[in-house]
Amino acid sequence: MKKVQVYITLKQGVLDPQGKAIQTSLHALDYPEVDDVRVGKYIELQVEEGPDLETRVTQMCEQLLANPVIEDYRIELEGAR
Amino acid sequence: MKVAVIVFPGSNCDRDMYHAAGEIAGAHASLVWYTDTHLLDDVDGILIPGGFSYGDYLRSGSMASTSDIMNKIREHAEKGKPVLGICNGFQILTESGLLPGALMRNKNLSFMCHQEELIVEDNENVFTTLYDTNEVVRFPIAHGEGNYFCDDETLNELKANNQIVFTYKNNPNGSVADIAGIRNKAGNVLGMMPHPERAVEALLGSEDGLRLFQSMIANWRSSNAVNA
Numbered sequence: 032m033k034k035v036q037v038y039i040t041l042k043q044g045v046l047d048p049q050g051k052a053i054q055t056s057l058h059a060l061d062y063p064e065v066d067d068v069r070v071g072k073y074i075e076l077q078v079e080e081g082p083d084l085e086t087r088v089t090q091m092c093e094q095l096l097a098n099p100v101i102e103d104y105r106i107e108l109e110g111a112r
Numbered sequence: 113m114k115v116a117v118i119v120f121p122g123s124n125c126d127r128d129m130y131h132a133a134g135e136i137a138g139a140h141a142s143l144v145w146y147t148d149t150h151l152l153d154d155v156d157g158i159l160i161p162g163g164f165s166y167g168d169y170l171r172s173g174s175m176a177s178t179s180d181i182m183n184k185i186r187e188h189a190e191k192g193k194p195v196l197g198i199c200n201g202f203q204i205l206t207e208s209g210l211l212p213g214a215l216m217r218n219k220n221l222s223f224m225c226h227q228e229e230l231i232v233e234d235n236e237n238v239f240t241t242l243y244d245t246n247e248v249v250r251f252p253i254a255h256g257e258g259n260y261f262c263d264d265e266t267l268n269e270l271k272a273n274n275q276i277v278f279t280y281k282n283n284p285n286g287s288v289a290d291i292a293g294i295r296n297k298a299g300n301v302l303g304m305m306p307h308p309e310r311a312v313e314a315l316l317g318s319e320d321g322l323r324l325f326q327s328m329i330a331n332w333r334s335s336n337a338v339n340a
Contacts, residue, residue: 045261046286048219095178098171098207100214101261 033080034109035088039097040071084108113332115157116144118185118201120176125162125199125309132309133159137325146176152184155193156332160185162199162254162307172215172257173203182208194238194328195301199255202293202303211294211303212270213262219286223256227317228306229281230292234274237299238331242323248281249320251306258305260287260294273297278304 041047050068057065074096078084088106097104115133119126126143134141141159144151152158166175176182182204189195189210197205205211218224227250232243243249262270267289270276278293285305293304308321 045216046219048217048221048286052221095170095174098174098214100206100212100263101216 032077033084035076035078035084036107036109037074037076037088037092037096038071038105038107039074039092039102040104041069042101042103045101113157113329114140114142114155115159115328116142116152116155117159117161118146118181119143119161120146120163120165120179120204122165122167123161123163123200125307128307129159129161129198129309132312132321133325133328136312137322137329139325139329144181146179146181149181149184152181152188155188156336157194157328158185158188158196160195160197160201160204161309162201165200165204168257171203171207173200173205173207176200176204177207177209186210189296189301192298192300194332196239196324196328197301197303198307198309199258199305202305203257205301205303210301211296212266213260213294215257215305216259216261216286217257218255218259218284223254224258224284225254226252228253228284228292230278230306231281232277233279234277234295236274237277237295237302239295239302239324239327240277241331242327250311250318251308251321252310252317253284253306254310255285255305258287259285260291260305262288270294277302278306 047069049070054068092104117126117129130141133139169175203215230249232247235243235245275294277295279290280292283290295302308324311318311321
């Protein structure tokens with residue numbers, strides 16, 4: 032088994048009203064240095080190892096885990112790097 | 113005309129849709145549980161209702177869009193049969209790729225439930241032939257994620273092909289180009305956030321939604337030229 036971590040974020044240029052609301056609250060808590068906040072998702076998978084693991088996880092992201100119309104995704108495989 | 117109202121776990125506007133299309137507009141409507149794919153074999157139209165299919169897990173409509181019954185619905189859509197998705201149904205249609213774009217959190221982050229005035233932008237599709245273009249109609253909205261988004265290229269395409277069917281007179285949710293509903297190029301698939309099925313009787317505050325179902329039935333009758 033291999034641990035696969037998927038980070039999903041809104042694409043640049045897509046408005047993130049939730050991030051804006053959080054930024055406003057951080058400013059209210061006296062953190063004026065916060066210039067931008069973007070909220071994303073983190074998904075952790077346990078996947079059987081195979082030669083095309085990364086390709087298959089990419090397909091999972093394209094088909095279901097992320098919505099390519101509005102979201103970008105980044106995949107990290109345990110032990111890589 | 114036989115129409116199927118698809119019921120997913122978490123759908124909650126299915127009975128309203130059934131009532132509007134069947135009991136009020138006069139189609140032969142049935143409620144079809146999402147695993148009963150075979151029941152779609154002989155239907156003439158598909159209605160995907162609002163609600164919170166699969167509890168809106170991951171993204172609204174994303175889980176339902178991967179269900180088996182969507183393959184059947186895609187086949188029907190390709191054959192030119194009418195497919196209507198309202199609210200969560202619209203989200204399911206965009207998630208499954210039957211319509212372009214995506215629906216995001218409302219700009220003000222709030223769930224909104226009230227009547228909105230819409231402008232009919234296009235009546236060259238099977239659902240709005242009984243409306244005039246630029247006519248103003250009143251439908252309720254009830255959504256937290258109805259903020260329509262697409263990139264500029266897609267928006268230009270939608271405009272060029274007259275695929276924008278309804279726009280908001282006073283955009284409540286941040287949708288690009290005030291979009292409330294869009295169709296496919298062929299004009300047989302319509303997705304919209306507002307609820308015409310909740311505006312089919314004077315008692316409900318508006319009857320403006322009735323003609324949407326009547327348009328669908330009238331178009332089916334004229335293209336099939338049989339008694340139905």
